[in-house]
Amino acid sequence: MKRAFLGEFEEIVLLTVAVLSGGGDEAAYGVTVTQEIEQKTGRAVGFSTVHTTLQRLEEKGYLSSQMGGATAERGGRRKRFFALTATGRKALVEVQQVRAQLWEALPPQALQLMGY
Amino acid sequence: MHRHPQPRPVGPPRWATYLLTRLSHPDTHEEVQGDLLELYALWVRTHGSRRANWLYSLNALKLLRPFAKPRYVSGRRSEQYPSPFFLNLDMLRNYLKIAWRNLVRSKTFSTINVLGLALGMASSLLIWLWVQDELRIGTQYPSAQHLHRVMEHEIADGRIVTDEDTPGLLADELKRVLPEVVYAANMAAVENVLMAGTVTTRQKGLYAGADWFRLYDVPLLEGTTQTANSTPGSIAISENVAKVYFGGVQQAIGKTLRFDDWQDCRVTAVFANLPANAPEKYDYVRNWQDFLRQEQWLTHWENSGPTTRVQLRPEADVAKVNAKLKTFLKGRNKDINANFNIELFLQPETEAYLYGHFRNGQRDGGRIEYVRMFVGVAVFLLLIAAINFMNLATARSAKRAREVGVRKVVGAGRASLIGQFMGETFLLALLALGLAVIAVAVVLPSFNTLTEKRLVMPLASPESWAMWLGLAVVVGALAGSYPALFLSSLSPVRVLKSALRVGAGAQQFRRGLVVFQFVLSMVMIVGTLVIYRQLHYIQQKNLGFDRANLISLSREGALIHQYQQFKERLSQMPGIQQVTFLKSNPLYNGSTSDGVRWPGKDPTVAIQFNNTSVGYDFVKTMNLKLVQGRDFSPAYGADSSNYLINEAAARRMGFANPVGKPLTFWGTPGTIIGVLKDFHFNSLHVAVRPLIVRLIPVKQPDAGVILVRPAPGQTEQALQNAETLWREMNPKFPFNYGFVDDDFARQYRNETIVGTLTMAFACLAIFIACLGLFGLATFTAEQRTKEIGIRKVLGASITSIIALLNKEFLKLVLIAVVLASPLAGYVMSRWLEGFAYRIELTWWMFALAGTLAILIALLTVSFQSLKAALVNPVKSLQSE
Numbered sequence: 001m002k003r004a005f006l007g008e009f010e011e012i013v014l015l016t017v018a019v020l021s022g023g024g025d026e027a028a029y030g031v032t033v034t035q036e037i038e039q040k041t042g043r044a045v046g047f048s049t050v051h052t053t054l055q056r057l058e059e060k061g062y063l064s065s066q067m068g069g070a071t072a073e074r075g076g077r078r079k080r081f082f083a084l085t086a087t088g089r090k091a092l093v094e095v096q097q098v099r100a101q102l103w104e105a106l107p108p109q110a111l112q113l114m115g116y
Numbered sequence: 117m118h119r120h121p122q123p124r125p126v127g128p129p130r131w132a133t134y135l136l137t138r139l140s141h142p143d144t145h146e147e148v149q150g151d152l153l154e155l156y157a158l159w160v161r162t163h164g165s166r167r168a169n170w171l172y173s174l175n176a177l178k179l180l181r182p183f184a185k186p187r188y189v190s191g192r193r194s195e196q197y198p199s200p201f202f203l204n205l206d207m208l209r210n211y212l213k214i215a216w217r218n219l220v221r222s223k224t225f226s227t228i229n230v231l232g233l234a235l236g237m238a239s240s241l242l243i244w245l246w247v248q249d250e251l252r253i254g255t256q257y258p259s260a261q262h263l264h265r266v267m268e269h270e271i272a273d274g275r276i277v278t279d280e281d282t283p284g285l286l287a288d289e290l291k292r293v294l295p296e297v298v299y300a301a302n303m304a305a306v307e308n309v310l311m312a313g314t315v316t317t318r319q320k321g322l323y324a325g326a327d328w329f330r331l332y333d334v335p336l337l338e339g340t341t342q343t344a345n346s347t348p349g350s351i352a353i354s355e356n357v358a359k360v361y362f363g364g365v366q367q368a369i370g371k372t373l374r375f376d377d378w379q380d381c382r383v384t385a386v387f388a389n390l391p392a393n394a395p396e397k398y399d400y401v402r403n404w405q406d407f408l409r410q411e412q413w414l415t416h417w418e419n420s421g422p423t424t425r426v427q428l429r430p431e432a433d434v435a436k437v438n439a440k441l442k443t444f445l446k447g448r449n450k451d452i453n454a455n456f457n458i459e460l461f462l463q464p465e466t467e468a469y470l471y472g473h474f475r476n477g478q479r480d481g482g483r484i485e486y487v488r489m490f491v492g493v494a495v496f497l498l499l500i501a502a503i504n505f506m507n508l509a510t511a512r513s514a515k516r517a518r519e520v521g522v523r524k525v526v527g528a529g530r531a532s533l534i535g536q537f538m539g540e541t542f543l544l545a546l547l548a549l550g551l552a553v554i555a556v557a558v559v560l561p562s563f564n565t566l567t568e569k570r571l572v573m574p575l576a577s578p579e580s581w582a583m584w585l586g587l588a589v590v591v592g593a594l595a596g597s598y599p600a601l602f603l604s605s606l607s608p609v610r611v612l613k614s615a616l617r618v619g620a621g622a623q624q625f626r627r628g629l630v631v632f633q634f635v636l637s638m639v640m641i642v643g644t645l646v647i648y649r650q651l652h653y654i655q656q657k658n659l660g661f662d663r664a665n666l667i668s669l670s671r672e673g674a675l676i677h678q679y680q681q682f683k684e685r686l687s688q689m690p691g692i693q694q695v696t697f698l699k700s701n702p703l704y705n706g707s708t709s710d711g712v713r714w715p716g717k718d719p720t721v722a723i724q725f726n727n728t729s730v731g732y733d734f735v736k737t738m739n740l741k742l743v744q745g746r747d748f749s750p751a752y753g754a755d756s757s758n759y760l761i762n763e764a765a766a767r768r769m770g771f772a773n774p775v776g777k778p779l780t781f782w783g784t785p786g787t788i789i790g791v792l793k794d795f796h797f798n799s800l801h802v803a804v805r806p807l808i809v810r811l812i813p814v815k816q817p818d819a820g821v822i823l824v825r826p827a828p829g830q831t832e833q834a835l836q837n838a839e840t841l842w843r844e845m846n847p848k849f850p851f852n853y854g855f856v857d858d859d860f861a862r863q864y865r866n867e868t869i870v871g872t873l874t875m876a877f878a879c880l881a882i883f884i885a886c887l888g889l890f891g892l893a894t895f896t897a898e899q900r901t902k903e904i905g906i907r908k909v910l911g912a913s914i915t916s917i918i919a920l921l922n923k924e925f926l927k928l929v930l931i932a933v934v935l936a937s938p939l940a941g942y943v944m945s946r947w948l949e950g951f952a953y954r955i956e957l958t959w960w961m962f963a964l965a966g967t968l969a970i971l972i973a974l975l976t977v978s979f980q981s982l983k984a985a986l987v988n989p990v991k992s993l994q995s996e
Contacts, residue, residue, distance in 0.1 A: 029151065030148070
């Protein structure tokens with residue numbers, strides 16, 4: 001089965017977009033995605049990194065985007081909102097499945113050593 | 117895309133924003149900027165502004181994609197219009213159409229602009245041709261860089277006289293002694309009657325050393341440079357002379373030419389005719405040894421006369437050669453002592469023509485001053501024309517302000533507007549250039565006659581076309597820059613909402629330019645006035661002798677020996693009053709000597725005396741005044757050892773009553789028999805110097821000038837009689853006469869040419885300036901139509917309205933006159949310094965020039981003012 005490789009950070013960004021866009025059509029854009037990742041993972045990610053990743057995910061077809069309307073803040077500049085595409089959703093599910101299978105295959109001793 | 121940065125007290129670093137606007141990915145730069153701004157606000161709140169600035173800059177830098185190209189995939193940018201390339205064909209067509217419509221709609225202004233520019237360009241093209249020709253003189257030889265003239269500083273009696281006269285043996289000696297010298301030749305210019313077969317004409321030529329042809333690389337059609345004029349009796353002639361005398365170049369070789377019916381020379385070479393701009397004009401070159409044999413006195417190192425030209429080796433150090441030359445004559449010239457010295461030095465051939473004047477041993481200008489002056493004039497004229505353009509364009513900006521507004525609203529950037537207006541100016545400048553080139557081609561023949569040059573339009577050379585295009589570009593940029601900047605800066609909101617109000621600044625600027633134009637014009641008017649006054653002064657100046665109708669004949673051929681009979685017979689003919697002989701030119705006496713001794717003379721002072729020799733009746737023929745004593749006269753037997761001196765000499769010698777005092781000149785003791793009132797025997801550029809005159813006995817053969825004074829009103833007859841007698845006594849020589857008056861006028865030929873040119877250019881300058889003024893007046897009158905209408909309705913008289921309109925311009929011209937006067941005074945007093953005898957600058961010249969400028973300006977403006985004042989107010993007020 002041929003599919004695009006999803007990097008670790010890409011996966012996080014993709015997931016975050018999925019999480020945010022659950023709250024409405026116009027919720028996932030550069031700033032919110034960056035903040036969400038920072039809050040949820042506790043790691044300091046640069047906006048530039050997030051922006052670049054979002055672009056790449058769109059190129060790969062996992063995300064689609066649309067310009068919003070004019071805003072009063074941010075110097076009147078418009079926002080670009082992101083949403084998952086079907087491919088994106090499928091990719092996330094696949095990653096999840098692979099992980100689950102691998103967890104299942106883990107012997108009980110190893111699980112105990114990890115504190116489970 | 118235009119974005120006006122909003123002023124914010126706290127904000128992200130400007131530079132980062134700027135970089136981001138410019139260099140981030142074009143597909144995403146809007147949202148990226150927005151996101152970063154939002155984050156920045158957040159960071160300021162959470163981290164403080166310093167940290168926020170840092171984060172913002174860091175992120176901005178990371179997001180730069182300087183080489184990214186916008187992509188139009190998947191309709192991402194479909195919601196935006198592509199911004200068109202500003203040189204889009206449609207836009208260009210639109211620009212051209214608008215430019216053409218503007219040109220045609222306002223014919224007056226377009227004509228003024230194009231005509232002004234074309235006139236300015238035409239005159240600067242002419243001047244450029246002239247200057248180029250002047251600068252080229254002396255540089256046309258292949259080895260011009262190594263060619264030098266040997267010059268002399270004569271240091272005596274507290275002053276330094278610099279000239280080109282050198283000893284006759286110098287060239288050969290220099291070549292022998294100095295290893296740096298490759299070629300060297302002495303040269304003396306002469307004029308002789310040449311005869312061969314049936315042809316007898318007078319020709320100008322040279323005696324020159326054998327190296328002459330190698331020095332100046334004169335191309336030889338026949339013969340070799342080694343043998344052209346190297347043996348006594350040999351002569352090289354020009355192609356012209358060869359054709360006239362022998363019917364061809366080949367036929368001439370080996371033939372014999374007779375000189376002054378006295379010497380025979382064999383033609384050994386034929387050289388190509390000299391180019392029109394050669395500094396020396398000659399049609400034959402004779403052998404130098406022949407010259408020294410005739411002029412024995414020149415073989416003494418103490419005497420100077422001919423010039424010396426050398427070519428140095430390319431690697432030679434000119435400074436070192438000059439150091440050697442400085443003392444070169446010491447030991448050779450026995451006259452050199454503590455009080456009298458002659459220093460030799462080199463003047464590069466490339467400089468000789470333009471830097472001919474020396475003062476106190478220092479180079480002091482020369483023709484280069486005229487070159488500089490006319491370059492200045494060319495720049496002035498261009499400036500005046502460019503200013504017209506600027507003035508009219510800014511004044512009429514109201515007409516185009518709407519266009520600018522609409523273009524801006526539709527999305528034209530400032531750069532493209534500047535491009536549009538500059539482009540229009542360039543087109544106009546090109547049009548003007550075309551007209552100018554045509555005008556120059558038409559005027560060039562008369563210009564050549566006036567300046568005695570043979571300039572041609574270098575239509576075939578790409579460099580000159582490049583140069584002309586360059587001129588158009590420079591003028592276009594000069595004239596178009598301000599209007600373009602001004603028009604493109606208009607704010608669309610202001611322009612489209614209400615009529616444009618031109619700010620006080622632009623108006624002030626325009627006034628300044630008008631003043632500037634008139635300052636330049638005024639300086640040129642004053643210049644013309646002063647030059648003409650000075651020329652007039654020279655023409656009218658009493659030289660101390662009566663030059664009117666004075667006929668000069670050349671004493672040559674048979675007359676050298678039969679002067680006495682000639683004089684006696686001619687004196688008895690009707691119409692002839694007096695006849696005398698003069699060794700030197702009556703208007704130019706270059707012969708100086710310090711060989712004058714008298715009892716009581718301070719032996720440590722070497723005083724230079726000009727000297728000449730004359731025949732009987734010298735004083736009467738010339739109409740000189742004797743202050744004391746008497747003229748030479750056959751009634752006194754021993755006059756050949758007596759002397760006449762002038763007042764300057766008497767003063768210099770310290771004699772109150774010189775008559776009867778003993779005097780020794782060139783070793784011949786004698787007595788002073790008379791004192792002549794000072795008269796001018798040199799050009800008015802120099803002061804009258806001490807002069808000693810001695811007598812040449814009538815029987816002694818000599819060459820020189822026979823002066824004939826006709827009876828009043830009988831000049832014609834006197835000339836006829838002289839010619840008849842000449843034909844009888846001197847049949848082999850063509851009758852050779854002149855009027856001293858004409859020669860005198862010719863001496864100031866340069867000044868006359870400069871005067872004529874200055875007047876022509878002054879007229880042009882004022883004309884172009886008035887064109888501009890006319891345009892501005894038209895514009896003002898147009899603008900104030902309603903105001904004038906209301907004033908008339910309320911009872912204003914026509915006079916008061918004309919006064920109202922004229923006042924504004926009159927003020928400007930008045931300011932210009934005040935500013936220009938001291939400037940013109942300074943420039944012209946510098947020019948007058950070149951004359952020892954000159955007019956004084958007086959107030960009336962400035963007053964006259966000022967009045968002239970004001971009158972012309974008034975006339976120009978009044979036409980429009982009158983037209984505006986006569987309009988029926990019903991017409992001007994009927995429509996809104």
